[in-house]
Amino acid sequence: RKEVEQDPGPFNVPEGATVAFNCTYSNSASQSFFWYRQDCRKEPKLLMSVYSSGNEDGRFTAQLNRASQYISLLIRDSKLSDSATYLCVVNLYNTNAGKSTFGDGTTLTVKP
Amino acid sequence: DTGVSQDPRHKITKRGQNVTFRCDPISEHNRLYWYRQTLGQGPEFLTYFQNEAQLEKSRLLSDRFSAERPKGSFSTLEIQRTEQGDSAMYLCASDLVLRGYTFGSGTRLTVV
Numbered sequence: 001r002k003e004v005e006q007d008p009g010p011f012n013v014p015e016g017a018t019v020a021f022n023c024t025y026s027n028s029a030s031q032s033f034f035w036y037r038q039d040c041r042k043e044p045k046l047l048m049s050v051y052s053s054g055n056e057d058g059r060f061t062a063q064l065n066r067a068s069q070y071i072s073l074l075i076r077d078s079k080l081s082d083s084a085t086y087l088c089v090v091n092l093y094n095t096n097a098g099k100s101t102f103g104d105g106t107t108l109t110v111k112p
Numbered sequence: 113d114t115g116v117s118q119d120p121r122h123k124i125t126k127r128g129q130n131v132t133f134r135c136d137p138i139s140e141h142n143r144l145y146w147y148r149q150t151l152g153q154g155p156e157f158l159t160y161f162q163n164e165a166q167l168e169k170s171r172l173l174s175d176r177f178s179a180e181r182p183k184g185s186f187s188t189l190e191i192q193r194t195e196q197g198d199s200a201m202y203l204c205a206s207d208l209v210l211r212g213y214t215f216g217s218g219t220r221l222t223v224v
Contacts, residue, residue, distance in 0.1 A: 098160050100157065102155045
């Protein structure tokens with residue numbers, strides 16, 4: 001079993017749709033969590049950190065469920081520019097030091 | 113400072129040759145990481161530096177791989193006696209505590 005698991009998709013949604021991705025992690029001692037987006041043949045870029053209380057950044061909302069060991073990303077009012085692969089990232093330390101474990105990503109395609 | 117720089121962008125080498133990649137992190141970031149990514153997979157952790165000290169190294173990293181960060185500035189990753197399985201994108205990242213990674217554009221290695 002992988003340490004961080006994501007549904008690879010692809011998720012194909014129309015513009016304006018709301019879409020949600022989940023990610024599960026196996027190590028209950030994990031302390032810090034992130035979502036990154038990666039465009040085709042580009043490097044990953046930080047989308048947002050995920051806090052225990054949940055957090056929102058514009059159209060994006062991230063939630064953490066420690067009891068069930070999953071994090072989620074909700075995208076509202078999808079734009080064409082949201083098409084990308086979304087990577088879930090987990091780290092053992094609350095300082096995010098050392099090894100971070102990436103999921104293999106969920107691919108989103110937003111269509112006109 | 114324009115971000116994390118990696119050189120070269122592409123490298124094609126024959127099996128058995130040695131290759132060396134360079135990473136220049138964001139100057140105020142004291143933490144530096146190397147990851148490797150293959151198609152359809154998330155980035156896989158290789159090694160981590162805090163300043164000039166190499167604090168963590170993946171068990172997956174064979175003794176053909178070595179990384180240095182002299183004086184806590186730029187870093188080099190060397191692969192000796194390359195194998196076809198080493199073909200991948202090698203990503204460097206730097207960060208500050210709790211800020212998430214800034215990745216470079218990567219070095220794409222092809223071993224023929």
